[in-house]
Amino acid sequence: MALKQGYIHVYTGNGKGKTTAALGLALRAAGQGLSVTMIQFLKGETDIGEIKAASALLPNFVIKPTGRRGFISQEEPSVEDREGAAEAMELASKIVHDGSTDVLILDEVNVAVGLGLVPEEWLISLMESKPQTMELVLTGRNASPRIIAHADLVTEMRAVKHYFNKGVKARKGIEK
Template sequence: MAGLDQGLVQLYTGNGKGKTTAAFGLAVRAVGHGFKVFIIQFMKGNDDYGELKGLSRLYPECHHEHFGGKGWVHKGTPEEEHIQEAQKAFLRAQEIVHSGEWDIVILDEIVNAIWFELLVEQDVLDLLDSKPDHVEIVLTGRNASEQLIAKADLVTEMVQKRHPFDQGIMARKGIEY
């Protein structure tokens, strides 16, 4: 069985495209080396994301669960359904991180869940402090705070220079979702 001697904390943030893509690329690489990966997606209530089907092909080494309410979340006035779904996802994340069964845990869009006030940032920081030494945790999402940036061992900021949306091209199946 594979395993990490030292698990770190990675953070992919910024306004550019590629945060989730980078994290899921890491999952593919890790599975290729025999690591066990668990992915929890926050704020993903829709079932039409390509990664839901694609990641299932990496089973059983890679497990994937997604949580989220229907519709958009509005900063400052989140609906109770969105808060409850984020809380369920976070409880699941705590369980998975501390289970001892997984080498890498990806918490996709957790940074957004904090920014939209669906989660308390200190709870996430406490999870990072309490993780087992061998577990790598990957956080993704825009608007990472200075506290999250300081806590991470690796921080990558995706910077948007150009995006097809700026030219009126809407999100494309298999590319953006």
């Protein structure tokens, strides 16, 4: 089943739930027979629940983590961070050019743009050149005004209260 019209979503803001919202959309799409690819910018970890679930249960939902594990320095991203972003950009460009998936999710791409790892112009060009039938989802805090202007749907997640502020670390099965 292919979409007649694909739209561009942006999930941004400082609250929890951007990737989770994209995963919910992915689950719904895969359940309806659409092919889904999620490219995770800045997330090299593979021992996370969504990757395990997608690979075990949904052959039409592929998650591709890129980059390295751990936090990225906002002052000076490493060579490895730059290589991971370049890998993700190359993969996303190929998928958009080939039209090889119905739903393409670029997880944390807005953060990668903000860190200077992904040129904003590249992302805007990708948004403008996506196939008409492809749904494109961009996640990550601090989406730029230009990215927002090119989107069809923008949701801003706002943090009201979060237990991370009390020192609770990411837990398997809930945050990872």
